[in-house]
Amino acid sequence: MRELADVAKASVGSVYRVMQFLEDQGLAQRLPDRRFLVSDWAALLRRWSDDYQLLRSNAVSHWIAPRGLSDLLDTVREEEDVDYALTGSVAAAAWAAYAPARSAMVYVRNVERAAANWGLRATEAGANVLLIEPTYPVVMERAMTALEGLTVARPAQVAVDLMTGPGRAPAEANELIEWMRAHEQSWRG
Structure with a gap:
């Protein structure tokens, strides 16, 4: 989470909430080593565009x-x-x-x-x-x-x-x- 927060220039708490949301939406999967996998990045971009216009x-x-x-x-x-x-x-x-x-x-x-x-x-x-x-x-x-x-x-x-x-x-x-x-x-x- 910290590495992702550093890259995104966001707080760890914000990144945690976003990643939890993406998991709930089926857009990200937490791997056993605590990294995340986004298998359909195009779907993620489309979901992003729903909120960010x-x-x-x-x-x-x-x-x-x-x-x-x-x-x-x-x-x-x-x-x-x-x-x-x-x-x-x-x-x-x-x-x-x-x-x-x-x-x-x-x-x-x-x-x-x-x-x-x-x-x-x-x-x-x-x-x-x-x-x-x-x-x-x-x-x-x-x-x-x-x-x-x-x-x-x-x-x-x-x-x-x-x-x-x-x-x-x-x-x-x-x-x-x-x-x-x-x-x-x-x-x-």
């Missing part, structure tokens, strides 16, 4: 990248003053491109700094960028580099974010999960 669990603001997503991603690659992690369609393209992304979802620690540095404009409608201040900082702390130097959330996080995302996002989640099944050794660890 990207657009409801975090502070989300709507923006327009006036020169489009490609220009935005080039700007983000060159920017060193903003702590971020891409998620959603753009991030999923690192592993399982479904269709050209129409919007970018980006976890950031400071929305105002990111928007100013990336040349974004606030909007109430027609956004092509969602800036998300994460409720749980682990989303960014465990991010990785992909897509020619961009920082992206881990595949499991991206899949869960897509499961509850707008439009075609749930279909993209299914595509990413299929990629994850076929390439399990490359993303787990």
